[in-house]
Amino acid sequence: MTRVLSGIQPSGDLHLGNYLGAIRVWAQLQHTTDAFYPVVDLHAVTVPQKPGAIGTATLRMSQMLMAAGLDPDACTIFVQSHVHQHSECAWLLECTVSFGELSRMTQFKDKSDRQEFISAGLFTYPALQAADILLYDADEVPVGDDQRQHIELTRDIAERFNSRYVPTFKLPKAVVPAAGARVMDLQHPTNKMSKSLDSPRGTIDLLDDPADVTRKIKSAVTDSDGEVRYDIAAKPGVSNLLSILGAASDRAPEQVAEDYSMYGPLKADTAEAVVELLRPIQARFRELEADPAETSRLLAVGATKAQTVASATLQRARTNLGLLQG
Ligand code: AMP
Numbered sequence: 505m506t507r508v509l510s511g512i513q514p515s516g517d518l519h520l521g522n523y524l525g526a527i528r529v530w531a532q533l534q535h536t537t538d539a540f541y542p543v544v545d546l547h548a549v550t551v552p553q554k555p556g557a558i559g560t561a562t563l564r565m566s567q568m569l570m571a572a573g574l575d576p577d578a579c580t581i582f583v584q585s586h587v588h589q590h591s592e593c594a595w596l597l598e599c600t601v602s603f604g605e606l607s608r609m610t611q612f613k614d615k616s617d618r619q620e621f622i623s624a625g626l627f628t629y630p631a632l633q634a635a636d637i638l639l640y641d642a643d644e645v646p647v648g649d650d651q652r653q654h655i656e657l658t659r660d661i662a663e664r665f666n667s668r669y670v671p672t673f674k675l676p677k678a679v680v681p682a683a684g685a686r687v688m689d690l691q692h693p694t695n696k697m698s699k700s701l702d703s704p705r706g707t708i709d710l711l712d713d714p715a716d717v718t719r720k721i722k723s724a725v726t727d728s729d730g731e732v733r734y735d736i737a738a739k740p741g742v743s744n745l746l747s748i749l750g751a752a753s754d755r756a757p758e759q760v761a762e763d764y765s766m767y768g769p770l771k772a773d774t775a776e777a778v779v780e781l782l783r784p785i786q787a788r789f790r791e792l793e794a795d796p797a798e799t800s801r802l803l804a805v806g807a808t809k810a811q812t813v814a815s816a817t818l819q820r821a822r823t824n825l826g827l828l829q830g
Pocket residue numbers: 512513521522523524525526646647648649650651684685686687688696697698
C-alpha cells in the first residue's frame with residue numbers, strides 16, 4: 505500500500521487555504537493509503553514561542569485536524585516531538601545536506617526576512633522535514649505548491665545518503681492537488697492566503713462564524729471590468745473566488761465561471777458554499793475541545809504506531825552509516 509506522509513505546524517488556527525490545499529486531501533488519502541500525519545511542533549520552535557504556548561497550540565491543532573476529517577482509526581496522527589527519532593534522524597540529514605542547498609530554500613529566505621532572531625534551526629528546518637518524511641519510507645507527500653522545493657531537497661538528501669553509504673531511504677515525491685492547490689488572500693489576491701494575524705480580512709479561519717465568512721467573501725477584492733472569467737494573471741480576485749467555489753463544490757473553476765455573469769451572485773454563492781463546508785468541522789471541533797483527555801489518548805496511540813516505523817528506519821540509517829552499535 506502506498507505510504508503517505510505530511511505534516512503541519514501548530515502555529516495558529518487552520519485557514520481555508522490549509523484546508524483546501526492540504527487537509528482535505530489528507531482526509532481523502534487516509535482511506536486509500538497508509539497515511540502518517542504528524543503535528544510538527546519541533547518545526548514551530550524554529551521561531552521563538554511564548555513559554556508554555558506550544559503545547560496548548562499542539563493539542564488544539566490536533567483537534568482541528570481531527571475535526572477537519574483526519575480519523576485516528578484510518579490514519580496515524582501524532583505529535584512530532586513524541587517520536588524522538590525525528591530529531592535524531594534530522595542530525596544525520598543535516599550532515600548530508602549542504603549549506604548552499606539550505607541557503608537556496610525560498611521558505612527560509614521569506615521567513616528569515618520577517619524574523620529579528622534567525623535561529624540556526626530555521627535554517628536547518630528542511631533537514632528535519634526530510635527526517636519526518638524519510639523515517640516513514642513515504643512514497644508520496646501531499647502538500648501545497650509552496651512545499652515542492654522542500655520535497656525536492658528531501659529527495660536529494662536521500663539520494664546522497666544512499667550513494668554515500670548504502671541504499672537506506674526511499675525517494676518520496678510531492679503530490680500537489682490541482683483544484684484549490686493555492687488559495688489566495690481575499691484582500692490581496694496575488695498573495696496566498698496565510699495566517700489570519702497577517703491578514704485578518706483576507707483570511708478565512710476554519711473556526712470563523714458564518715457572519716464573518718460571509719462578510720469577508722462579500723468584501724473580497726475583485727476588479728472593475730465586471731466579467732466573470734477564470735484568468736489568474738488578469739483577474740486574480742475573481743479567479744480565486746471561482747477556485748474556492750469550485751473546490752467547495754467539486755468543480756473546475758472554468759466550469760463554475762460559466763454559471764455567472766456578475767460578481768454579486770458569485771460572491772453570495774461562494775460565501776454560502778464555504779459556510780456549509782465549515783459547519784460540520786466547527787461542530788466536531790467543539791466536541792473534541794470539550795474532551796482534551798480523549799485527544800491526548802488518541803495522540804498517544806498515534807505516537808506508538810509512528811515509533812514502530814520510525815525506530816526501524818533510524819536503526820537502518822545508523823547501521824548503514826556505520827555508527828558503532830551500542
Ligand atoms: P502552513 O500554514 O504554511 O504551515 O501550511 C500548512 C499546509 O497548508 C502546507 O501543506 C501548505 O502548503 C498548505 N497551505 C498553506 N497556505 C496555503 C494556501 N493559501 N493555499 C493552499 N495551500 C496552503
